[in-house]
Each structure stands twice: as C-alpha cells, then as structure tokens.
Amino acid sequence: MAADYLQRYEENDDGLRFQDLVYTGNFVGMEPVPDGILGDRIMKSRATSGVLERVGIDAVREDEFSIAELNDLNNYLAWNIWDVLVMRATEGASGMIPRQEYELLALMHEFYRWPELLDMTTTEIGTQGVIDLGASSRSEIGTKINAVHDWAIGAVGFGMGRCALLALEAIKPDDYIAESSTILKFMQRVLWGKRQDGWILNSQDRYRCQIHTPKFLDSLLPAIEPLEPGSPAHDALIHFNAAAELLSFLDHFDCRLGLGDTGPYELPNGNVLIIRDLFCNEDAYHWSDVCDHENVPHCYTVILEIDPQGMGLQEIRVNDISTTFTRPKNYIPHVVGGAIFVREKWDTPIADVYPVPIAELAPRLTGIQNATFKLYTKLSRMCRRQLITNGMYVYYVGMILPHLRRAGTYEKACVDYDFWEIDQRISNYYYEIGKRDFAKVTVPNKIFSGAGYLPFSENADRRRSKYFWG
Amino acid sequence: MSGGKLIGEGYNCFETEKQAQGTVLYLPDPSAVISLIQSGKLKDHVLLAQGGTTTFLAPALSMGAIGVITLSGAPESHLGILSREFQIPCIMTAYLVSSEARYVTGGENDAHFDEVIEGLNGKNVRLNCTDGETGLIELID
Numbered sequence: 183m184a185a186d187y188l189q190r191y192e193e194n195d196d197g198l199r200f201q202d203l204v205y206t207g208n209f210v211g212m213e214p215v216p217d218g219i220l221g222d223r224i225m226k227s228r229a230t231s232g233v234l235e236r237v238g239i240d241a242v243r244e245d246e247f248s249i250a251e252l253n254d255l256n257n258y259l260a261w262n263i264w265d266v267l268v269m270r271a272t273e274g275a276s277g278m279i280p281r282q283e284y285e286l287l288a289l290m291h292e293f294y295r296w297p298e299l300l301d302m303t304t305t306e307i308g309t310q311g312v313i314d315l316g317a318s319s320r321s322e323i324g325t326k327i328n329a330v331h332d333w334a335i336g337a338v339g340f341g342m343g344r345c346a347l348l349a350l351e352a353i354k355p356d357d358y359i360a361e362s363s364t365i366l367k368f369m370q371r372v373l374w375g376k377r378q379d380g381w382i383l384n385s386q387d388r389y390r391c392q393i394h395t396p397k398f399l400d401s402l403l404p405a406i407e408p409l410e411p412g413s414p415a416h417d418a419l420i421h422f423n424a425a426a427e428l429l430s431f432l433d434h435f436d437c438r439l440g441l442g443d444t445g446p447y448e449l450p451n452g453n454v455l456i457i458r459d460l461f462c463n464e465d466a467y468h469w470s471d472v473c474d475h476e477n478v479p480h481c482y483t484v485i486l487e488i489d490p491q492g493m494g495l496q497e498i499r500v501n502d503i504s505t506t507f508t509r510p511k512n513y514i515p516h517v518v519g520g521a522i523f524v525r526e527k528w529d530t531p532i533a534d535v536y537p538v539p540i541a542e543l544a545p546r547l548t549g550i551q552n553a554t555f556k557l558y559t560k561l562s563r564m565c566r567r568q569l570i571t572n573g574m575y576v577y578y579v580g581m582i583l584p585h586l587r588r589a590g591t592y593e594k595a596c597v598d599y600d601f602w603e604i605d606q607r608i609s610n611y612y613y614e615i616g617k618r619d620f621a622k623v624t625v626p627n628k629i630f631s632g633a634g635y636l637p638f639s640e641n642a643d644r645r646r647s648k649y650f651w652g
Numbered sequence: 653m654s655g656g657k658l659i660g661e662g663y664n665c666f667e668t669e670k671q672a673q674g675t676v677l678y679l680p681d682p683s684a685v686i687s688l689i690q691s692g693k694l695k696d697h698v699l700l701a702q703g704g705t706t707t708f709l710a711p712a713l714s715m716g717a718i719g720v721i722t723l724s725g726a727p728e729s730h731l732g733i734l735s736r737e738f739q740i741p742c743i744m745t746a747y748l749v750s751s752e753a754r755y756v757t758g759g760e761n762d763a764h765f766d767e768v769i770e771g772l773n774g775k776n777v778r779l780n781c782t783d784g785e786t787g788l789i790e791l792i793d
Contacts, residue, residue: 432707511727513739555689555711
C-alpha cells in the first residue's frame, strides 16, 4: 500500500474515519458530525464567532471571552472530547482503580477550585507570562506543559466539569460564566503560546503537534540510532518504550497524564519523528516512592523514527491528549531509528538532560519493571476510598501542577489557597455519584453523546458567577 | 498455520502476524494477577480480563504476557495502546460467535460477561490478529 498520509495535509482533504460513530451534541436536527479532519471542519463551520479560527495575540490577551466565543469553545471541546474518547467509553471497570468515580469527582472539583488558582497565577505572572508558559515547551523535552495537560484545563476542568455539575443539577447553564472564561482564557493562552501558529488544538491543525523549533529538534537528532526492525537493538528500544509507558500510566492512576507525544516531524529523508515523554516518577505523589527506590527518573523521552513508506502510512494523528494513532494501526515494526533521553527531575535544566545509548537500557528496564510490580502491589492493597482520593489528586492537582510549578505559584496555591484540600461540596458528592448509576451511566452518556454541554444564554451577563444555592 | 475453529471475535488492537497461543486464564482480581506472575507460568496463558484499562494487567504486560482478551474496551483504551506498544496480540470487547449477546456501553453486562468467561476460560486458543478491525479467537484441538 502506498503511503499517502501527506495528502491529509492538503486543504480540501477530509481525512480518514477512525470510527463509525457520529456526534450530535448541541446541534440537534443537523447533520451528525464524524471524527477526524472532516469533523473539525464541520465544527468550525458551525461556530458563530472567530474563536475557532487562527487567532492573533491581541485576541489571546483579551481579558475574557464573549458569550458567543464561550459557546463556540464549549461546542468544539465537546466534539473534541468525543473525538478522542468516545471509543474509550467501552472501557468498562478497571478491576483495580475506580477510575470513573475519581475522574468524575475530580473534574467537578476542578470547575469549582481552578478559577481562583488560575486567576491568581495570571495575576502573579501576567498575561504574557501565561503565554510564555506554553512557549517554554517549544524548546524542552520532559515537560508536562504539554498537549494533554493544556487541553485538560479547558476540556476537563471547564467542559466535562461543567457538564457533570449540570447533570447533577448542582449548577444551571448561566452559573459561573466569569469562572468559565477564566479557565478557558488560561487554556487558550498556554496553548497559543505553545503552538504560535494561531491554532490552539491539534485537531484544528489536522492532528499535528509540531511545536518544537527547528533548532531544538536539530539538537536531538544526533542521538538517534538506526535500527533494523527485528534486531535485538530494535526489540530493546520497543520493549523499553512500552514498559516505561506502562509505568507512566500506572503512576498516574491509569490516566493519560503520564504520556506526552509531539509530532509528527518530517525528516529530510522522508521519515517521521514522534517525540514521546513518559513521566514515570511524579514526585508530587506519595506512591511514587517505589519509583525513587528503583532510581526511575521523572521522565524518559523516547524518540521514534518511523518509515511511512514501509508501513504504507495513510494517516497519523497526534491527538489533543498527546497520543499517537495511525492507519494502519501498527507502526512499531516500522520504527527504523530511536533514542532515549533522561530528565531526572521536573526542574532539571534542559542543558542537563542526557541521552542513554540503547545498549545501556537493560538495567533501566529492570528498574522500571521492579517499580511497576511494587506500585501494583501497593495499589492492590489500597481501599476503594484511598484509590478514589489519590486518583482525584492526579487529576485535580496534576493537570495544573506543571503550570503552577513553572509559574512559581505552586507554593502560594498550597499555602494560601489550600490547593490539596477537597472542597466540602465535592466531599458530599462522593456519596451521591454512586446512586442511580450517576457515575457509571448518566455522566458518561452526557459527556459522550454531547447532550450535556448546555450552552450559555445569548444575553447572559458574562461576568455572572453563582450566588444562590438552591 | 491451519486455522482452528472460530469461537470468538472482538476489536483487533493492531495488525500483526504474531499468533498468540495458550490456555485462556480469566483473571478476576489483582491477587490473581500477582499469583500468576509469581507462578512463573505467565507465558502459558492467553489472559482474559474484564476491563480495557491498563493498570489491572500492568505487571503481566511488563513481564511478557503473550496474548490478551478483554470483555470491554477498544484499541483507543490504555490497554489497547499498551498492547500495541508491547506487540502483544490483543482482542477487546470479545464475544462468542455462538451467542447473540454483545457488550452494551453503560448497560447491564454481567450475564454476557459470565457467558464469555465460561466459553473461553480454560480453552486452548489462538489469537488471529491479521485483520485491521476484527480479531479472531480460534479453538485449538
């Protein structure tokens, strides 16, 4: 099969469909929307403001969104969430971690608590400072200021958080408009600063996340070792990549925050690069002590050089939760080069990030495997309540932790804003979400059908908060 | 290699010529996973798990599982992604071809799960994962 993936980047190309399902959301009575490049185009065409087009820095610096812009972002994020997650709705029970429960509590908590934390951070470092947070990732690897964390600010904290609270009837559609704008502005500024091409989401750019500067990319290329598929060195890199990815998921309670892909970057020889950060040891979490004991660093960055001709590549998506999917699905046999870099701590200077030759990976793989087994054993002994609480922290704290750390506001958030406390309303919801299948059926249906992302009223006051509980 | 009798199907996580073959072992809880690892017989079995998440099977994947079947989930699930990265043949949301019952998202699936577990557990099977969309579970005599 000939590789025609480059056609996906032509203006009128609709891309491939990765699934048979279609999306309706708030567009009842209109043609359902598919996934992928075509879906993005349709969603943009239904916007009533310019917020989904390429935007300039003046728009990004505006203090707040109009109601029309908020509704366009709400609708687009709802489709985008469906686009990347709907097939995962079939995932079912974990058997290990009550993920639906912790996710639901955390995303509602985020909607309540993040606005003042993000507002405080913006006050401390300024609007340009927030944009510069995003820009910092253009010349770094091993940074959690990445697609999935940045996306999560708006998609999870605003989009899904508001959706769930509406479903719980804890809020009404026109509550917390000002706070919604605060969350989305922070997301927009970070993503805009990271991409600097006017788009904010990978799906808006045909699923490309080509954020690194050419100069920075060039500095990584000499570490790439050529690999013969099926050779011991190829197997070593592939197994290391998989084992580190597994530990990164486990350390983040089976959520996607441990993984961060960027790319695809096209090389002069026609091959494509995926640059993958695998965050195997997040020291903010107490259970990561087992990773310390095995000398597992904060991040392993795996660089994969893929031969698109050899695999007959038809489409490659680096989606907004930082994950790469291809058609055909299996790119692993077509990895023809690779490299591993290490960032020991989250704040290790980029100049101190170092490569590890593939021939020297074996003891590091053993450390990863040992940490995985120890962490699994530790988690298997935690009670359900502990698992849910810890999972909440991974979402609620972890999604904005990189931004607050880099901004220098993390300590202030902890000391002055009780960052690690759990809001009493959320604590009470813990007892509600298990009733009438609210966590397992009601909210997933609202999120994945798109029916729960109710719009703001056209004439609502965009400074409106919530002052009445009833 | 000649094909065995087709007894089940599901989403194929990735295309591969590798054909995992072994006795299906249903793993109901984390202690069963730990026991299997400690038994040293991990590679004798095609693992059957309920969910499509990664954490439940984490040490088994890391230590060299040969094949995985799940009762729910899709290739976009974490387990689907990891099976691709490890190159472990994996068929998700499996069902028996002899039955009309199928997994329903958000529905009551216990009876369906019980039926699939009973139909697969202990059977010597081969996973045929060459097709881009559908994985085949074949019974080996």
